[in-house]
Amino acid sequence: MKKESYYVNLNPISMDTLSPTPANDGQTIEYEIEVTPDEKKALEDLLHDVQAHDMELGNMFTFRHFDDLTGDSDRNEYQRGLNDIFEAIYQYGTNETKQKLDEIHLINDDQ
Numbered sequence: 001m002k003k004e005s006y007y008v009n010l011n012p013i014s015m016d017t018l019s020p021t022p023a024n025d026g027q028t029i030e031y032e033i034e035v036t037p038d039e040k041k042a043l044e045d046l047l048h049d050v051q052a053h054d055m056e057l058g059n060m061f062t063f064r065h066f067d068d069l070t071g072d073s074d075r076n077e078y079q080r081g082l083n084d085i086f087e088a089i090y091q092y093g094t095n096e097t098k099q100k101l102d103e104i105h106l107i108n109d110d111q
Contacts, residue, residue: 035092046088
């Protein structure tokens with residue numbers, strides 16, 4: 001399958017969509033990736049799942065956030081999701097994207 005270029009931004013409001021064009025707004029950090037249609041769908045699903053977990057309404061209007069154990073568990077689950085996203089961005093990223101992620105040490109390369 002042919003790979004096409006898309007741009008990923010991790011803005012919590014719009015992070016579940018991949019754009020075929022860069023935003024170029026100076027405010028958004030974007031990562032260019034090259035994916036097949038199947039890889040695009042899988043990454044969009046991952047982005048949607050992580051975004052949905054972060055925006056769960058059930059947690060916003062309860063007192064769960066006062067429970068340290070629940071709060072830590074939620075934060076750890078969200079962080080694992082973000083780690084998965086960055087690993088996918090690195091895997092599908094262009095050389096420039098991989099270089100950016102290497103420079104900011106976002107990928108854990110410990111084996």
